[in-house]
Amino acid sequence: MTSHAQDEAKRGPLELERCGNAVPEAQVPSCDMTERRGSGGRERASFLKGCDPLARSGRSRLQKERVRLNQQIVRQMRMRAGAENLLRATTNTKVHDVVLLELSFMNSTLQLLMEQLEALNSSIEVYQSSQNPNSTPLIALGLKETSEIDFSGPLKTIIQEHYGEDESRFEDEICDLMDLRQACRTPSRSEAGVELLSRYFSHLDLLEKRFFPPAQHTGIFFTWYDAFTGVPICQQNISLEKASILFNMAALYTQVGARCERQSHSGLKEAVTAFQRAAGVLNHLKEMFPHTTSYDMSPRTLSTLVCLMLAQAQECLLEQVALSVIRSDFLSLVRLAQEAAKVAERYDQVHQSMVHVPRKDLTPGFWSSMVQLKSTHFHALAHYFVAVLLMDHKLSSGTELAKQENALLQMFAAVPEGHPPGSLLSDQKLRQDVGRAHLHRALKDHEKALWLCTQCQHLRRFDTLLGILQACRNSSAEKLFHSGFDGDIVHGRDPPDVVPKADYEAQLEQLILTKLEVKDLFRKLGPLSVFSARQRWTAPRSVQLRPGSQGLGFSLRGDGPAQVQALQHLSPAAVAGLQEGDYVVAVAGEDTRWRSANDTLTLLQNLHHESIEMQVISMMDSVISTVPNKSATYCGKTYSMICLALHYQDSSYKPGKDSKKTPFFSWAAKTKRKSSSLPSMHCIRTMGSQALLASSAAAH
Numbered sequence: 001m002t003s004h005a006q007d008e009a010k011r012g013p014l015e016l017e018r019c020g021n022a023v024p025e026a027q028v029p030s031c032d033m034t035e036r037r038g039s040g041g042r043e044r045a046s047f048l049k050g051c052d053p054l055a056r057s058g059r060s061r062l063q064k065e066r067v068r069l070n071q072q073i074v075r076q077m078r079m080r081a082g083a084e085n086l087l088r089a090t091t092n093t094k095v096h097d098v099v100l101l102e103l104s105f106m107n108s109t110l111q112l113l114m115e116q117l118e119a120l121n122s123s124i125e126v127y128q129s130s131q132n133p134n135s136t137p138l139i140a141l142g143l144k145e146t147s148e149i150d151f152s153g154p155l156k157t158i159i160q161e162h163y164g165e166d167e168s169r170f171e172d173e174i175c176d177l178m179d180l181r182q183a184c185r186t187p188s189r190s191e192a193g194v195e196l197l198s199r200y201f202s203h204l205d206l207l208e209k210r211f212f213p214p215a216q217h218t219g220i221f222f223t224w225y226d227a228f229t230g231v232p233i234c235q236q237n238i239s240l241e242k243a244s245i246l247f248n249m250a251a252l253y254t255q256v257g258a259r260c261e262r263q264s265h266s267g268l269k270e271a272v273t274a275f276q277r278a279a280g281v282l283n284h285l286k287e288m289f290p291h292t293t294s295y296d297m298s299p300r301t302l303s304t305l306v307c308l309m310l311a312q313a314q315e316c317l318l319e320q321v322a323l324s325v326i327r328s329d330f331l332s333l334v335r336l337a338q339e340a341a342k343v344a345e346r347y348d349q350v351h352q353s354m355v356h357v358p359r360k361d362l363t364p365g366f367w368s369s370m371v372q373l374k375s376t377h378f379h380a381l382a383h384y385f386v387a388v389l390l391m392d393h394k395l396s397s398g399t400e401l402a403k404q405e406n407a408l409l410q411m412f413a414a415v416p417e418g419h420p421p422g423s424l425l426s427d428q429k430l431r432q433d434v435g436r437a438h439l440h441r442a443l444k445d446h447e448k449a450l451w452l453c454t455q456c457q458h459l460r461r462f463d464t465l466l467g468i469l470q471a472c473r474n475s476s477a478e479k480l481f482h483s484g485f486d487g488d489i490v491h492g493r494d495p496p497d498v499v500p501k502a503d504y505e506a507q508l509e510q511l512i513l514t515k516l517e518v519k520d521l522f523r524k525l526g527p528l529s530v531f532s533a534r535q536r537w538t539a540p541r542s543v544q545l546r547p548g549s550q551g552l553g554f555s556l557r558g559d560g561p562a563q564v565q566a567l568q569h570l571s572p573a574a575v576a577g578l579q580e581g582d583y584v585v586a587v588a589g590e591d592t593r594w595r596s597a598n599d600t601l602t603l604l605q606n607l608h609h610e611s612i613e614m615q616v617i618s619m620m621d622s623v624i625s626t627v628p629n630k631s632a633t634y635c636g637k638t639y640s641m642i643c644l645a646l647h648y649q650d651s652s653y654k655p656g657k658d659s660k661k662t663p664f665f666s667w668a669a670k671t672k673r674k675s676s677s678l679p680s681m682h683c684i685r686t687m688g689s690q691a692l693l694a695s696s697a698a699a700h
Contacts, residue, residue, distance in 0.1 A: 050196030051183035062126055063186075066230075067145050069117045073230040076113065080106045117230045122366035122458040127258040131267075135319065136374065137462055138271075138312050139367055140258040141251035141278075141305070144244050144296070146185060147223040147232075151178055154219045158211050163525055164539035164617065173521040177203065184245065189255050195516070197249045201242060202518045208238050210522055213533040227251075227296040228363060235293070243289040243297055246281055249511070253278035254309065257316075268320040275313035276509035279306045283508050304353040304363070306508070308371070311346035313506035315374070318343050321503070333389035334407045337382045338501035344378035345500040347371050366458040373452045373459065377469065380445030382498045383438040384476055386411070390435035391483060393425075401425070412496045432483065437495040439480045446473035526585070526593035527560050536620035540585060543576050545612040554578065556597040561585055563597075564616070579618060586615035 083106065087099045120142070127140035152174050156167035184200045187193030211218055217236040224244040225232050233240060257274030261267035286302040295301060318339045325332035354368045393404075405425060424430055450469050453459045460466070525531045545552055553571020556562040567573060567580040584600055585593050588607055592600050604612070 050188050050190070050192035050194075051186055052188040052193075062120060062123055063143060063145070066117065066120050066142060069113055069120065070145050070225040070230045070232070073110065073113050073117070073225075074232050076106055076110045077231070080110065114229065117228075118364045118366075119458075121228060121364040124258070125461065127255050129259045129261055131261040131263065133464060134468065135262045136315070136377070136465055136468060137370075138254075138258040138315075139308065139370060140254040141247075142227055143187075143248050143251050144227045145225045146244065149178070149181065149220060149222065151181075151220065155211060158218060158533075159525070162211075162533070162536065163531065164537060165525065169524065170522060173524075176521055177207070184248070187248070187252055189252065189259065191256075194249055194252050194256075197245055197252065198511075198516050199518055201245045201249070202516050203521065204238060204242050204245070206518070206520050206522075206528065208242075209528055209532050209534075210525065211533055212238050216533075224294065226294050229295060231295075233294045239289055240292070240294075243285055243292050244294075246285040246288075247297055250278045250281040250285070250305075250309075253281065257312070262316065262319055265320060265323060268316050268323070271316045272313045272320070272506065273509065275309045275316065276506055277511055279309040279313070279506075280508040280510045282306045282309065284510065301363070304350065307346070307350045307353055308367075310506045310508075311343065311350050311371075311374075314343050314346050314502065315378075317502065317504060317506060318378075327388075328392075330389055330393055330404050331407055333385050334411050335503070337385035337389070337498050338411060339503075340378045340382040340385060341498040342500040342502040342505070344375050344382060346506075347375035347378065351375055366456060369452060369456040369459055373449050376445050376449045376452065377472070380442045380449065380472065380476070383442040383445065383495060384472070386495075386498060387435040387439035387442060387479070390424075390431045390438065391479075393431070410501075411499055413499055434495065436480065436483055439476055439483065441495050443473065443476040443480055446476055449473075524591075524593075530561065530583070531593070538618045538620060540615045540617050541577070543573070543578050543614045543616055545576055545578075545614060546572055546610060554580075556584070556600055558583075559596045560594045561592055562595065562600040578614075578616065582616040582618050584614055584616055588613060 080103065083099050083103050087096065087103070090096055090099065124137060124140055128137050152171075155174055155177075156170070159165050159167045159170055180200050180203065184197055187196050219236070220238075221234050221236055222238065222241045222244075223232055223234040224240060227247070253274045257271045257278065260271035260274065262271060282302050282305050285297060286299050286306070289297065290299055292298060318336075321339050322336060325336060327333065327336075351368060351371045354363055354371060408425065424434065446469065450466075450473060453462075453466060453469055520528065531537075552573040553568035554564050554573045555566040557565055561583045564573075564578060564580055564582045564584065567578060585591065587600065587603050588609075590603065592603065595603070
């Protein structure tokens with residue numbers, strides 16, 4: 001058993017094709033949901049707009065390989081948890097030694113699987129565009145994987161028990177929900193894919209209000225895998241589902257940004273927007289769900305990812321500036337130098353964040369190497385641009401000279417050797433010496449970047465990156481050689497640092513999810529403001545009304561459904577069993593959940609029957625939680641499964657006394673319980689027998 005598991009773990013990741021050799025996702029048709037009815041029942045295909053389930057790109061194969069590794073990691077974790085339990089339970093020395101040996105094999109197998117998953121997270125070449133031969137690669141996040149969920153059983157139970165409705169009426173809606181979730185597992189790498197995830201996220205808000213009472217569980221387990229470690233997180237809390245969808249939205253934006261064509265202003269603008277939106281979604285996720293149990297969505301990890309996306313957006317802004325400036329212009333070179341220093345500063349902040357534990361152990365080591373390389377590379381570019389403007393600059397006069405002196409003063413953190421800017425520009429020898437010092441610094445940084453690239457096995461795969469670094473290094477070396485470089489010239493002279501500055505700094509771009517309007521799948525249950533999971537209802541009961549000459553003796557109010565009020569004692573309605581506060585949900589077989597009091601009155605007026613059947617329900621107390629949080633996650637370094645999904649059947653259980661036993665990694669459910677009450681509505685009273693309302697007390 002152990003040898004077979006090791007053989008599976010030793011299988012390396014699939015050799016994924018480059019994007020240029022893969023089938024483009026745009027060629028895969030995406031259409032709206034289709035329905036097929038046959039003799040075997042209703043079948044559905046999860047083809048939604050923005051979904052590419054049949055995509056054959058390198059990205060799709062990478063995701064499938066990630067699924068395979070996640071499944072193997074789960075298997076090894078379960079085997080390890082069983083072995084640890086056996087080790088604690090056994091007293092037999094021989095069995096104890098055998099279990100220890102098996103545990104060592106499982107540890108090594110699990111370690112191999114983790115390394116393979118890290119290699120997949122480092123395979124960012126499948127996200128790059130083949131139209132960027134002269135651009136450095138960008139880091140894109142992979143999608144979080146999830147297990148399938150069958151909503152049918154739990155939702156039907158809630159519809160029947162909580163709302164008192166026939167669950168068979170909602171089979172199509174439940175199938176639509178399951179199709180939508182299945183489509184979200186394979187979103188297309190485009191705005192349509194992001195819109196698909198946003199649509200499902202909006203449905204989750206409605207679903208939570210309909211079927212998920214505060215601090216209670218419905219029996220639906222959401223299982224998501226950590227994007228970096230592959231460790232599964234299983235909870236009954238719908239917040240895990242919502243947080244994971246937000247993470248995948250951000251990941252999809254990073255993939256869109258990485259594949260943009262960065263040789264034009266339009267492509268770079270699209271890339272900047274994509275990375276800024278990814279940072280906005282990640283920041284929204286950090287603020288909205290601060291207590292997630294998954295390490296890839298912890299606040300510290302999300303803060304690092306936000307900084308990374310903003311740094312990549314700043315890099316694209318630098319490339320956009322480089323396309324529009326004139327390289328021989330003094331002020332343009334000053335701007336390029338400060339823009340490059342700003343990008344280097346951003347990447348340096350990301351690197352400092354990544355090297356801290358535990359983020360260092362969770363994020364791929366390749367990412368840290370890439371970020372450090374880019375920080376060094378853009379520092380070198382900043383010094384190179386300064387050397388060019390000092391060594392190749394021709395002295396201007398008048399107003400232009402004043403502008404150049406002011407720009408030079410703002411560019412340097414300190415003027416070289418205490419010389420004022422005017423003397424630096426006018427002294428040709430001094431400018432050449434300072435320029436060679438910057439050029440020498442640029443050469444050393446370029447060589448360091450090349451060394452970092454050769455030390456990382458994943459970075460060595462990027463021929464484009466190696467070519468860019470080598471070309472920059474050669475340019476600095478050639479210019480330094482032709483400038484009459486002598487080692488004594490720069491000896492003891494340390495070039496001043498370039499002040500980071502950008503005309504436009506990359507910022508968070510908040511994604512407004514409320515703009516996406518979706519239709520409530522379970523609209524037939526009634527208005528969400530009334531028919532929600534927070535309220536409990538009695539089963540619908542029939543009331544036979546017999547209109548008389550004095551009316552029925554009640555009035556209605558509300559915008560839907562209509563609520564009975566001012567019920568007169570001993571009136572025909574009261575005798576028939578109607579109670580004050582009842583909600584009218586049907587009249588003569590017609591659903592009135594969405595009818596206002598005026599519409600319901602009109603319907604009653606148009607019925608000229610001796611007996612009118614009404615379906616009414618009564619509101620009970622608000623739902624009170626008696627079940628503690630349940631979750632299944634991993635513990636520390638052992639990755640042992642902790643199953644806390646227990647069935648509390650003991651009637652003596654008292655909520656609140658076991659609060660100290662709540663798992664450390666469980667969701668923090670601090671929900672404010674407020675009594676649900678209907679707003680005060682205008683009371684509609686219409687006297688007369690034709691209106692079927694109560695007559696005055698004097699008539700009795």
